[in-house]
Amino acid sequence: MHSTSQTWRVGAATITRVEEQVGPNDLPAGQFLPELDRSRFARHLPWLVPTHYDLESDRLITSNHSWLIRSGSLTLLLDTCAGNHKERPWLPRFHQLDLPFLERLEAAGARPEDIDIVLCTHLHADHVGWNTRLENGRWVPTFPNARYLFSRIENEAWDPDVGDRRRANPGRAGMYDDSVLPVIRSGQAQLLEGEHAIDGILRVEPTPGHTPGHVILKLLDESGGAVFCGDTIHHPVQVCEPDWSTRFCADPVQARASRRQVLEHCASHGSLLFPTHFAAPHVAAIEREGEGYRPRFVHAA
Ligand SMILES: [Zn+2]
Structure with missing residues (x-):
C-alpha cells in the first residue's frame, strides 16, 4: 500500500509527512551530483537500490513532501512542495501539477x-508551490491565517525586480510572482534576519550554500530533538558522502560546510534528521562513520 502521510513523535511535538510526489529525478545521478565518484557510489548500492536509486535508469529517487509540525498550540508547515497549476516548463517534474x-x-x-x-x-520552485493557489484566475495565499517566514537574504536573492533579473530570467520571475509575491502583498510574509526563535523549542538558523539565504529549523529538547534540513542534504547518499553537493547548489563549497554542520549536530545531539526529499522511510538518525556519517532510518510511529 502506498501511504501518503505518516507521523513521528519527537519529545512533545508531533511531525507528519504530507506527500506531494515520490519518483526518479529528471537527471542522471552523475549530473545531479557532479562530484559523484562511481566507485564510492557503488559501495552504497546495496542499501540505495531500489528505494533511493533506480539502477536501470541511473536516476536518484527523491520525494517531495511537507512537514506538518505540531508543537504546543502551534501548527507549522515546513516547505510547501511544487503546488498545483504552476507554469514550470523547465522543470518537467513540477510543471502544471494537479x-x-x-x-x-x-x-x-x-x-x-x-x-x-x-x-x-529556501525559495526554489519545489519549496514554495503551495504558498499560493489559483482562485478565479488569481494566485492567493493558500493558508489565510498563516505568517509566512522567509529569510531576508533569500528573498533579496530571488526578487525579480532587482537589476535586470526579470528580463534575464522570466521563468524564475514568474515563479516569484506566483508563489512568493502574493504572500508579501497580503502582508503575511515576515522576513527573518539570522537566527529566529519561533517558540521555546523551535529555532530557525541560517545554512547558506544550496541558496544564499537557505535556513533550517531545529527542534531542541531533551529527547535529542530534530533538524528539518531542507536541501542542505538532498539525498541519503550525501549523509555518507557529505562533500557531494548537487548541481542546484549555488555555492557547492559553502553547501558542503552547511551539510557537515547539520550532520555533526545530529550525530552529537542524537537529533533526528527530517529532510524534504528523502524517499521512504524519509527520516534518519545520524551516526559517524569514517570521514562521513551513515543514516539509520527511523520509521514512522
Ligand atoms: Zn528541493
Whole structure:
C-alpha cells in the first residue's frame, strides 16, 4: 500500500509527512551530483537500490513532501512542495501539477486555515508551490491565517525586480510572482534576519550554500530533538558522502560546510534528521562513520 502521510513523535511535538510526489529525478545521478565518484557510489548500492536509486535508469529517487509540525498550540508547515497549476516548463517534474496535496494535508489533520506558520527553507520552485493557489484566475495565499517566514537574504536573492533579473530570467520571475509575491502583498510574509526563535523549542538558523539565504529549523529538547534540513542534504547518499553537493547548489563549497554542520549536530545531539526529499522511510538518525556519517532510518510511529 502506498501511504501518503505518516507521523513521528519527537519529545512533545508531533511531525507528519504530507506527500506531494515520490519518483526518479529528471537527471542522471552523475549530473545531479557532479562530484559523484562511481566507485564510492557503488559501495552504497546495496542499501540505495531500489528505494533511493533506480539502477536501470541511473536516476536518484527523491520525494517531495511537507512537514506538518505540531508543537504546543502551534501548527507549522515546513516547505510547501511544487503546488498545483504552476507554469514550470523547465522543470518537467513540477510543471502544471494537479495533485491532491491539500486533501492529504486535511487527512493529516490540518485544513489550510489551521496553519499558523509556513516556513520555506529556501525559495526554489519545489519549496514554495503551495504558498499560493489559483482562485478565479488569481494566485492567493493558500493558508489565510498563516505568517509566512522567509529569510531576508533569500528573498533579496530571488526578487525579480532587482537589476535586470526579470528580463534575464522570466521563468524564475514568474515563479516569484506566483508563489512568493502574493504572500508579501497580503502582508503575511515576515522576513527573518539570522537566527529566529519561533517558540521555546523551535529555532530557525541560517545554512547558506544550496541558496544564499537557505535556513533550517531545529527542534531542541531533551529527547535529542530534530533538524528539518531542507536541501542542505538532498539525498541519503550525501549523509555518507557529505562533500557531494548537487548541481542546484549555488555555492557547492559553502553547501558542503552547511551539510557537515547539520550532520555533526545530529550525530552529537542524537537529533533526528527530517529532510524534504528523502524517499521512504524519509527520516534518519545520524551516526559517524569514517570521514562521513551513515543514516539509520527511523520509521514512522
Ligand atoms: Zn528541493
